[in-house]
Amino acid sequence: MSDARIKIAIRGLNKFFGAKHVLTDLDLDVREGESLVVIGASGTGKSVLLKNIVGILTPDSGSIKIDGEEVVGVTGNARDRINRKLGMLFQGAALFDSLPLWENAAFGLMSAQGMGREEARVEAIERLKQVGLSEADADRFPSDISAGAQKRVGLARAIATEPEILFFDEPTTGIDPIMGDVIDRLIVSCVRDLGATALTITHDMESARRIGDRIAMIYDGKIVWVGDVGDIDRSGNEFVDQFIHGRVEGPMSRLIAANASV
Amino acid sequence: MGFLAAIGRVVISFLTATGRLAIFAGISVSHIVRPPFYPRLLLRQIIDIGYYSLPVVGLTAVFTGMVLALQSYTGFARFNAESAVATVVVLSITRELAPVLAGLMVAGRIGAAMAAEIGTMRVTEQIDALSTLSTNPYKYLVAPRLLAGFIMLPCCVLVADIIGVFGGYLISVHKLGFNPSVYIKNTWQFLEFMDVLSGLVKAAVFGFLIALMGCYHGYYSKGGAQGVGSATTNAVVSASILILGCNYLITEAFFAQ
Numbered sequence: 128m129s130d131a132r133i134k135i136a137i138r139g140l141n142k143f144f145g146a147k148h149v150l151t152d153l154d155l156d157v158r159e160g161e162s163l164v165v166i167g168a169s170g171t172g173k174s175v176l177l178k179n180i181v182g183i184l185t186p187d188s189g190s191i192k193i194d195g196e197e198v199v200g201v202t203g204n205a206r207d208r209i210n211r212k213l214g215m216l217f218q219g220a221a222l223f224d225s226l227p228l229w230e231n232a233a234f235g236l237m238s239a240q241g242m243g244r245e246e247a248r249v250e251a252i253e254r255l256k257q258v259g260l261s262e263a264d265a266d267r268f269p270s271d272i273s274a275g276a277q278k279r280v281g282l283a284r285a286i287a288t289e290p291e292i293l294f295f296d297e298p299t300t301g302i303d304p305i306m307g308d309v310i311d312r313l314i315v316s317c318v319r320d321l322g323a324t325a326l327t328i329t330h331d332m333e334s335a336r337r338i339g340d341r342i343a344m345i346y347d348g349k350i351v352w353v354g355d356v357g358d359i360d361r362s363g364n365e366f367v368d369q370f371i372h373g374r375v376e377g378p379m380s381r382l383i384a385a386n387a388s389v
Numbered sequence: 390m391g392f393l394a395a396i397g398r399v400v401i402s403f404l405t406a407t408g409r410l411a412i413f414a415g416i417s418v419s420h421i422v423r424p425p426f427y428p429r430l431l432l433r434q435i436i437d438i439g440y441y442s443l444p445v446v447g448l449t450a451v452f453t454g455m456v457l458a459l460q461s462y463t464g465f466a467r468f469n470a471e472s473a474v475a476t477v478v479v480l481s482i483t484r485e486l487a488p489v490l491a492g493l494m495v496a497g498r499i500g501a502a503m504a505a506e507i508g509t510m511r512v513t514e515q516i517d518a519l520s521t522l523s524t525n526p527y528k529y530l531v532a533p534r535l536l537a538g539f540i541m542l543p544c545c546v547l548v549a550d551i552i553g554v555f556g557g558y559l560i561s562v563h564k565l566g567f568n569p570s571v572y573i574k575n576t577w578q579f580l581e582f583m584d585v586l587s588g589l590v591k592a593a594v595f596g597f598l599i600a601l602m603g604c605y606h607g608y609y610s611k612g613g614a615q616g617v618g619s620a621t622t623n624a625v626v627s628a629s630i631l632i633l634g635c636n637y638l639i640t641e642a643f644f645a646q
Contacts, residue, residue, distance in 0.1 A: 239523035
């Protein structure tokens with residue numbers, strides 16, 4: 128795995144929201160074909176990192192390269208071309224309310240790839256079946272189904288175009304542990320079937336262990352530890368230890384208290 | 390010094406918002422004429438803005454025409470000018486009342502709905518999802534709405550012109566005792582093409598502005614349900630103010646001597 132080429136290379140990434148420095152000279156590599164999980168507490172910059180990579184946010188400085196191609200500042204058709212390599216499952220699924228499930232799943236096929244509606248419907252139903260939904264669900268609307276089912280449809284939409292890179296934003300947040308396990312297994316099987324590179328952000332350690340090949344810990348806008356998933360319990364990093372054991376006492380609590388008193 | 394700073398902040402804030410709106414409008418309009426196009430979305434917006442607005446626009450027009458006839462008659466009777474009622478009704482309806490009142494009604498109905506729909510899409514990350522699916526939100530969400538507003542409000546106003554004049558006719562003939570054929574003759578006699586055209590031009594501008602305000606405030610909404618609520622209110626208020634302001638400017642352009 129260590130000889131694999133770098134699919135996503137992030138160097139010196141900085142992002143500010145007003146005076147708040149959310150990402151601080153962040154460096155991170157995602158190797159081709161691996162599943163990297165970024166863990167971290169709420170408000171440490173996980174979602175901001177992901178949104179910078181997929182182009183929803185623009186960093187204030189730094190570099191993000193996908194397949195060696197710089198993507199920071201790239202807009203218009205060039206950005207669309209890059210985004211065709213990507214698929215993303217959003218935290219709340221972000222399904223389009225006004226479209227039936229099959230059109231949600233087929234959206235990328237029709238919009239980005241120009242596939243006809245009939246052909247796209249057939250393809251979408253296959254994807255819905257792949258994530259455990261039936262053909263009878265195809266004409267239902269997002270508001271008619273549970274949060275777990277919405278995540279499945281979101282996953283079907285993300286994989287429909289067979290992207291090279293998949294992003295998962297808190298895939299188990301807001302669903303029960305059993306459904307979380309189901310979603311994680313689906314993610315693992317979809318990523319393996321596609322042979323895709325995956326980047327997941329989560330604060331759910333069970334989910335991180337199930338999905339990841341490697342884990343990176345983000346704290347205060349920086350990556351403070353990266354290692355194989357099997358090494359997480361003996362990382363020797365006090366931030367990781369506090370986070371994975373859910374301890375109140377630790378370096379993160381001390382820093383939060385110190386910042387609050389400034 | 391603090392007072393001047395406060396004024397400066399307000400001015401800078403206003404100019405920033407105006408610039409952002411202008412950029413938003415420019416990008417959106419550019420996507421109206423650049424492929425790919427989304428005819429299904431345009432058709433849906435045309436039906437929403439045009440067809441589904443007809444009842445409220447029609448009701449507004451018919452009652453306005455009726456009241457106008459009644460008010461004109463009672464006023465003009467004081468100096469024996471009752472015969473001018475038909476002319477006053479048709480000119481008032483076509484030049485001013487149909488486009489302005491239809492615009493305000495549609496701003497309340499459509500502008501609010503657009504802001505709420507797009508605002509909800511913003512806060513639930515649906516607009517972000519569009520971007521990741523290589524679909525430009527301006528092209529997919531905003532351009533069809535702007536075009537549909539621009540096309541359909543004049544159609545609604547044309548219908549409102551007819552219904553409004555009919556409302557005036559109903560009251561004049563059945564309540565005030567006007568001769569039907571004389572009333573219709575008076576209606577046509579002083580009506581010029583420019584009267585109708587000015588109303589339709591106003592309607593096209595108002596339709597564009599209503600859609601622009603709805604999309605703009607929805608697109609930049611934030612903060613969950615409260616943010617969407619604020620976006621909806623701002624869309625209706627700003628569209629209404631722009632309608633009234635632009636109404637004066639277009640009237641000046643058409644009729645100032």
